[in-house]
Amino acid sequence: RFLDVTQAGTIATAAKQIEASHGYLNVLINNAGIALDAHQPPSQLPVMTMRQDFDVNFFGLVSVTQAMIPLLKKGAPAKIINVSSNMGSLGLASDPDSRFFQVNSLGYQASKAAVNFATIDFAKELQPDHISVNSVNPGWTRTDFGGNRSGEQTVAEGAAQIVKLAADDSPDLNMTFTETAGKLPW
Numbered sequence: 001r002f003l004d005v006t007q008a009g010t011i012a013t014a015a016k017q018i019e020a021s022h023g024y025l026n027v028l029i030n031n032a033g034i035a036l037d038a039h040q041p042p043s044q045l046p047v048m049t050m051r052q053d054f055d056v057n058f059f060g061l062v063s064v065t066q067a068m069i070p071l072l073k074k075g076a077p078a079k080i081i082n083v084s085s086n087m088g089s090l091g092l093a094s095d096p097d098s099r100f101f102q103v104n105s106l107g108y109q110a111s112k113a114a115v116n117f118a119t120i121d122f123a124k125e126l127q128p129d130h131i132s133v134n135s136v137n138p139g140w141t142r143t144d145f146g147g148n149r150s151g152e153q154t155v156a157e158g159a160a161q162i163v164k165l166a167a168d169d170s171p172d173l174n175m176t177f178t179e180t181a182g183k184l185p186w
């Protein structure tokens with residue numbers, strides 16, 4: 001793996017290579033993600049497993065973002081798209097009418113809720129630099145994710161909202177959490 005989001009050295013190397021080859025960055029898509037918890041109740045879930053989820057999904061995303069900000073500033077107007085999850089929505093998880101009310105996957109859910117907070121806080125900081133930051137839920141997609149390929153959508157369908165945001169030129173599109181079907185509760 002050329003860039004391991006948990007290894008500062010590989011992140012710095014990637015930033016240097018982009019600097020040398022292009023000098024700037026227009027779009028950063030923070031896609032790397034893992035889900036190591038297997039729906040154990042929170043009382044049974046090893047803290048180490050949750051730490052591993054957070055290392056990749058949250059701390060990795062924040063580390064890569066911090067390293068790429070100088071390049072994004074040079075590429076402004078630029079955008080950061082954080083690949084989050086509907087499983088990280090506090091609104092859905094606490095809504096008895098939502099199917100996510102039944103979901104118990106504390107490490108993954110909390111790490112994606114933290115991703116959404118990174119979206120909000122980086123969006124506020126970077127707006128004056130004309131860098132937008134948005135969260136996207138790809139939805140249940142047939143990838144290697146979670147050790148199976150049983151998702152409902154094709155990869156193209158899962159990537160559609162990410163691609164749409166990457167191509168969007170509206171300067172007002174900032175600090176949102178969306179999926180193909182529309183807006184999601186944080």
Ligand SMILES: NC(=O)c1ccc[n+]([C@@H]2O[C@H](COP(=O)([O-])OP(=O)(O)OC[C@H]3O[C@@H](n4cnc5c(N)ncnc54)[C@H](OP(=O)(O)O)[C@@H]3O)[C@@H](O)[C@H]2O)c1
Pocket residue numbers: 001003004005006030031032033034056060083084085086137138139140141142143144145146151
């Ligand atoms: N599939 C779904 O149903 C679904 C639903 C909602 C959200 N998501 C989110 O969508 C994103 C993409 O997942 P996916 O469905 O495409 O799953 P995937 O097929 O398992 O792909 C995960 C990707 O993350 C990379 N990755 C994992 N750990 C990494 C690390 N330490 N450093 C760098 N890269 C790392 C993997 O790289 P390698 O190939 O090198 O291992 C792989 O490219 C994730 O953030 C996930 O949480 C997926």
